[in-house]
Amino acid sequence: MILYPAIDLKDGQCVRLLRGDMDKATVFNDDAGAQAKAFADAGAEWLHVVDLNGAFEGKPVNADAVESILKNSSMPVQLGGGIRSVHQVGDWLERGLSRVILGTVAVKDPAVVIEACKLFPGQVAVGIDALKGYVAVEGWAEATEVTVIDLAKKFEDAGVAAIIYTDIDRDGAMQGPNVEATKALAEATSIPVIASGGVSSLGDLTALRDTGVIAGAISGRALYDGEIDLAEALKLLRN
Template sequence: MILFPAIDLKDGVCVRLKKGEMDQATIYNTDPGAQAADFEAMGFSHLHVVDLNGAFAGSSQNSAAVDTILANVTMPVQLGGGIRDHAAIDAWLDKGIARVILGTIAVRDPELVREAAKRHPGKIVVGIDARGGKVAVEGWAETSDMLAVDLAKAFEDAGVAAIVYTDIDRDGVLTGINWGSTIDLAKAVSIPVIASGGLASLDDITRMIQPDAAILEGAISGRALYDGRIDPAEALAILKGK
């Protein structure tokens, strides 16, 4: 069970949003490389990074910040936000990104995701961001009519490495992960699922080790780590069963 600390990038700095609203950004660190190094020093084994500007623009906008992150850590980094063609996927994997997260393009062009998964086994993740159970795209600015579970099932045989499932209504507001819908999604597909959105306290960490949550690959934490609501050492110890 992996706990992924999150670095969300906006205008080159580390921020957290509330419910995906770009005008509701709180700056937590102006040095993404240092923040990534801090997370690794705390004992985290993986890192989750999102280019928020890129998600809205449709292409990477915080490349320099991501490069700095990669230069400062040895742990695997997964990256999402504005990656929507093979050239961008190839470029990031060549730079050392461990896994690329494809969100909007998974809805707009699912065949591209399938092709990418075949070309890069174990390195393509589908990001499913849902509002009211329906998939949101374009940096969460648009909500489609597609159900999250239907999108997940569409990639059942595609060979994607994982699904990051985010409940937008809970993201950044510290109300706890929507464990019910996340576990239901994980049961509906054979693809490993990562929970995201709203992780609030050690109660959520403890929830991660309950038997029904064992089906998940892990969960992502952002604001709760930055605000000190979760002690990294304690959280990691719980996940290791200590």
Template sequence: MIVIPAIDLKDGQCVRLRQGEMEDATVFSDDPLATAQHWVDQGARRLHLVDLNGAFAGNPVNGEAVNAIAKAFPDLPVQIGGGIRDLKTIERYLDAGVTWAIIGTAAVKNPELVREACREFEGHIIVGLDAKDGLVATEGWAEVSDQQATEMAKRFEDCGVSAIVYTDIARDGMMQGVNVPATVELARAVRVPIIASGGVSSIDDIRELLEAGDIYGAITGRAIYEDKLDLGEAQKLCDEWGK
């Protein structure tokens, strides 16, 4: 399992939200590139970037910061989500050096886009499923659908997506631990690698995910910014697990 630092971008700054509420943002840095460098220095093997403004606007807003990070670390895999609603946006990000584009809202509202993207950009598409009480949310989590996350995930099994990022909105930014049962249930329901997100608050959460098995990666944000979780220590535990 890999541990993936999150860099959430709002108005050009690195922030963390609580349960996706834009009004409840904690600013951790006004220099996204320096933040990326910090996590690289701590041993990050991948970065998870989110354009929060873009998620609400429906198109990239912090693309400049994303492109700068991708350019600065050409050998580091980078995944970006937030405001990706069409093939052109995906193409621009990939051309800038981003490795994976995460389709969230558009995956729910326009599943055919995922299929088209997987055909056009094979190996570079991730689906982001954000759920509240098991139901998928869209538009920067402002809207909750009537679709179960597990059923939605099954729709993309045969599309060729590289992974599914599963976020439990109720846990995100709250430092209350990961929703391991729901994440594992999803991982065992589909053949696509699952990346856990939302609530990773300590090394115990990493250990719990490892013990559960079947999880490809874990995204962490507030915990590493507030020094509740050491990125290097967490990755070392993952590397040594099961040896």
């Protein structure tokens, strides 16, 4: 199972939100590039980046910070937040990203995901953010009546590289991930599932790994707070 350290970008800074609330942001680093380098130096294999402003505004906003991340680290980077078109997917991949995450558009215009997967095989992921089992969009500001598993099944044969599944109630709350819901999603689809939201201890990582069906986990606040030692976590997962 791969551990993805997270960099959430708000106004160019590395922050963590509590349950997706932009007014409840804690700044951990004002230099995104330096933060990416620190994660790379600790041995991280991948980096997960979210343009929070972009998610709410529906267009990429923190491009300069993302460029700094790419310049300061050679590890593969996946990015989500505000990416709504095939053109934007292509543009970000040309800039050096390894994977682009489509979230809101996956609900509102699934054809964009399918087309992007055809044009950029292996480089398009779908972000599914859930509140009480239902998908939320527009930076979690808008709830839908679409279930997580129903949305995942729409892309079963599209060539999606991964599903990033976030339980909003757990995100940034340091209360542990929703292991059962993540496992259920992973068992319901052949697409690799990456868990996000609430991963706050080595025990959480072990529980996700031991399901045997979850491909990766994303952690942010716990790494910044020191609740998870990145080098120790990477060693645990490799063994």
